[in-house]
Amino acid sequence: MGTAADPAFDRETLRRGVEGQTPDILLSLYADDAELRIVDRTTQPSHPKVLHGRDEIGRMLDDVYSRDMSHKLERCVIQGDEAAYSESCEYADGVRVLSESMIALRGGKIAEQTLVQAWDE
Numbered sequence: 270m271g272t273a274a275d276p277a278f279d280r281e282t283l284r285r286g287v288e289g290q291t292p293d294i295l296l297s298l299y300a301d302d303a304e305l306r307i308v309d310r311t312t313q314p315s316h317p318k319v320l321h322g323r324d325e326i327g328r329m330l331d332d333v334y335s336r337d338m339s340h341k342l343e344r345c346v347i348q349g350d351e352a353a354y355s356e357s358c359e360y361a362d363g364v365r366v367l368s369e370s371m372i373a374l375r376g377g378k379i380a381e382q383t384l385v386q387a388w389d390e
Contacts, residue, residue, distance in 0.1 A: 276377030278352055280345050287342040287356055292330030299323050300378040309386045317383075337361040350374045364389045 278298070286295030299305075305320040312318040320326050343355040351373055358366040368386035372379050 278347055278374050278377050278379075280347060283345060283354065284342045287340050287354075289340075290334070292327065292334045296323060296327050296330055298379050299326055300375055300380045303379050304381050305329075306381075306383045307386065308383065309388075338366075 282294065283298060286292075286298060289295065301323050302321075303323060303326060305326050307318040307320070308314050320329055338358050338360045340356060340358050343357050345354040346352060351371070353369070353371050356368045356370070358368070360366075366386060366388040368384050370382055370384045372383075373381040
């Protein structure tokens with residue numbers, strides 16, 4: 270359980286990070302030892318893609334934010350040391366992506382995240 274001295278996870282910083290043009294703000298929200306599990310059509314629940322640490326997560330975010338696409342934070346719920354958010358994305362050619370994330374927080378940073386995503390085919 271958090272204390273008054275624990276930094277809070279900030280919804281507006283998350284919005285700026287998700288909707289920004291570079292991954293820098295979003296990456297700053299992750300703990301150094303964070304783990305990100307990604308489930309989608311190619312990395313299904315029995316074999317998710319798992320990224321360990323800010324370096325691996327940063328490389329993935331660099332790739333995503335280098336693409337010609339927009340990102341929008343749709344919803345975000347924060348309760349104690351857990352949060353959930355929905356993100357919608359659209360590529361320049363009109364292909365849309367929707368992702369849902371559940372996250373565990375530690376010291377105001379993302380410690381664990383499970384991201385489930387689907388896109389137009």
